[in-house]
Amino acid sequence: MTPLSEHLNLSAILAADGRLTTREDLCRFAPLKTLAAGGRVALCFDDPHLLLRAIVALDGRVASMLLLSGALDAATVGQLTQRAGCATLLTDRAELDGIAGVAGFDRAIGEGRAAQSVQTTWLMTTSGTTGIPKIIPHSLKSLARSVYRFAPADAPTWGLLYDPTRFAGLQVTLQALIGGGRLVVADTHRPIAEQIAGLAHHGVTHLSATPTLWRRILMVPGHRNLPLKQVTLGGEIADQVTMDALRASFPAARVTHIYASTEAGVGFSVNDGRAGFPAAYLSAAPGGTKLKLVDGILWLRPASAAAPGSEVETDAEGYVRSGDMIEMRGDRLHFLGRENGVINVGGVKFFPETVEDAVKAVPGVALVQVSSKKNPITGTLVVAEIQVHDGADPAIVKQAILDACRAKLVREAVPAIVRFVDGFETNAAGKLVRKGATSG
Amino acid sequence: MSEIESGIRKVFAEVWKQEKGTAAPEMKADTVLLDSGLDSLGFAIFVSMLDEELGFDPFTLSDDSYYPQTFAEFVAFYEKYQPRA
Numbered sequence: 193m194t195p196l197s198e199h200l201n202l203s204a205i206l207a208a209d210g211r212l213t214t215r216e217d218l219c220r221f222a223p224l225k226t227l228a229a230g231g232r233v234a235l236c237f238d239d240p241h242l243l244l245r246a247i248v249a250l251d252g253r254v255a256s257m258l259l260l261s262g263a264l265d266a267a268t269v270g271q272l273t274q275r276a277g278c279a280t281l282l283t284d285r286a287e288l289d290g291i292a293g294v295a296g297f298d299r300a301i302g303e304g305r306a307a308q309s310v311q312t313t314w315l316m317t318t319s320g321t322t323g324i325p326k327i328i329p330h331s332l333k334s335l336a337r338s339v340y341r342f343a344p345a346d347a348p349t350w351g352l353l354y355d356p357t358r359f360a361g362l363q364v365t366l367q368a369l370i371g372g373g374r375l376v377v378a379d380t381h382r383p384i385a386e387q388i389a390g391l392a393h394h395g396v397t398h399l400s401a402t403p404t405l406w407r408r409i410l411m412v413p414g415h416r417n418l419p420l421k422q423v424t425l426g427g428e429i430a431d432q433v434t435m436d437a438l439r440a441s442f443p444a445a446r447v448t449h450i451y452a453s454t455e456a457g458v459g460f461s462v463n464d465g466r467a468g469f470p471a472a473y474l475s476a477a478p479g480g481t482k483l484k485l486v487d488g489i490l491w492l493r494p495a496s497a498a499a500p501g502s503e504v505e506t507d508a509e510g511y512v513r514s515g516d517m518i519e520m521r522g523d524r525l526h527f528l529g530r531e532n533g534v535i536n537v538g539g540v541k542f543f544p545e546t547v548e549d550a551v552k553a554v555p556g557v558a559l560v561q562v563s564s565k566k567n568p569i570t571g572t573l574v575v576a577e578i579q580v581h582d583g584a585d586p587a588i589v590k591q592a593i594l595d596a597c598r599a600k601l602v603r604e605a606v607p608a609i610v611r612f613v614d615g616f617e618t619n620a621a622g623k624l625v626r627k628g629a630t631s632g
Numbered sequence: 633m634s635e636i637e638s639g640i641r642k643v644f645a646e647v648w649k650q651e652k653g654t655a656a657p658e659m660k661a662d663t664v665l666l667d668s669g670l671d672s673l674g675f676a677i678f679v680s681m682l683d684e685e686l687g688f689d690p691f692t693l694s695d696d697s698y699y700p701q702t703f704a705e706f707v708a709f710y711e712k713y714q715p716r717a
Contacts, residue, residue: 383666383667384666385664385666385667404672405672407672407699408666408672408675410699411665411666411699411700411701412666412701413664413701413702433691433697434697435697436697437697437698437699439697440697537673537676538672538673538676565680566692567676567679567680568676568679568689568691568692569672569675569676569679569691570672570673570676573676573677573680594650603673604673608673608676608677608680609677609680609681609684
């Protein structure tokens with residue numbers, strides 16, 4: 193694919209503070225000679241406008257771009273930059289000054305045109321809950337595969353509530369850059385009500401968020417002022433109550449939820465505003481993807497031979513095990529969660545064992561079992577059941593558990609509910625019996 | 633003040649202390665829940681702790697797709713779905 197700058201159909205990017213970046217502004221920039229040709233560059237910006245300018249200026253002109261969230265701490269930014277082999281780190285964050293190769297936007301990118309063109313590898317990071325995130329390589333072609341190109345008369349106004357360096361945020365960004373229309377970037381440092389008022393003020397028609405964020409938007413007085421034509425939910429299982437509430441608040445909008453399988457490297461969208469997806473997809477799914485159910489687990493075969501990751505399970509016919517558990521209710525297939533027990537709280541995914549390891553280290557804890565409990569706001573919450581050593585004071589142990597987990601884990605993984613129990617069910621091998629999500 | 637409302641205020645104060653480590657702000661009838669200072673996760677914990685304390689969760693019981701915006705609406709929502717003895 194030729195560089196991103198040759199595919200721009202976007203008319204403008206608007207910031208919450210009223211700053212405007214036009215297509216022409218974006219195209220004015222190219223890497224300066226100070227940036228070694230064919231080099232590897234890490235990008236970590238607090239201001240999404242600078243990030244988008246840098247992406248457009250650098251795609252096709254550098255060997256690879258590492259996209260780092262502006263929310264990462266300096267130590268993690270330093271380690272990821274080094275691990276990706278980036279000699280240069282472009283940033284607007286003063287606290288990153290100590291990192292080798294650090295430079296401001298203006299030191300590496302300026303007005304002008306670059307002649308040479310290379311295939312740039314886009315390096316994205318996973319949002320891990322513990323330890324350093326993993327680096328996953330992508331290409332512009334693979335990232336832009338699902339972009340829909342709008343006729344100028346129908347060009348939408350996209351709202352961006354996601355971090356543009358994360359997969360979901362980059363999808364929205366590329367859709368706007370290549371597919372046409374305007375992109376309104378919310379200032380995610382501001383309260384949600386202000387962000388929504390800003391998006392409404394700029395006439396956002398297309399908005400994508402997690403079900404958890406949508407429920408928060410539904411609680412913003414004035415959210416109905418968003419002139420939405422398209423409501424998209426992704427990142428978590430979309431439930432019927434949330435989608436019904438969105439349809440009631442935005443009667444002119446199409447309500448779409450997206451299913452994406454990291455394992456199979458594919459996804460599909462469901463546009464009828466109902467939870468789950470039609471059983472008919474088992475014989476014919478959108479986009480030519482083939483689906484089948486084996487023992488309640490969804491398997492997918494991508495239409496094109498997308499290279500699945502090395503750790504995925506594939507059968508003789510080329511189907512990839514998604515790990516997503518499915519239940520058939522009537523003519524509808526519903527998602528139940530992950531077979532490996534991964535807990536998803538508001539779109540943040542982690543293993544219960546990670547939380548258990550943090551809890552086990554707390555003095556006074558004899559046994560711990562972490563599970564998920566359904567919650568109408570974030571989909572699920574983390575529950576920790578604890579058996580204490582004889583003589584330990586549960587109130588003190590509980591506070592120590594919360595302190596330890598807050599120090600080691602992301603907030604979503606910190607147990608929301610800590611229950612003390614007298615004992616646990618164990619199986620014949622003496623192992624704790626792991627329960628699924630409790631419905632109570 | 634109804635029994636439900638005082639229960640809600642008590643649990644709100646507990647969640648606030650657990651999440652923020654400070655005394656909870658006063659909730660007035662027209663306080664917008666989103667302006668209370670609890671984020672989505674804090675609010676989720678609030679609803680789950682109310683379920684443990686009061687024994688029901690109107691968000692799950694209700695068939696309406698309804699999200700209360702003010703504290704008064706929130707209390708009324710809980711009173712509406714309070715199990716009848």
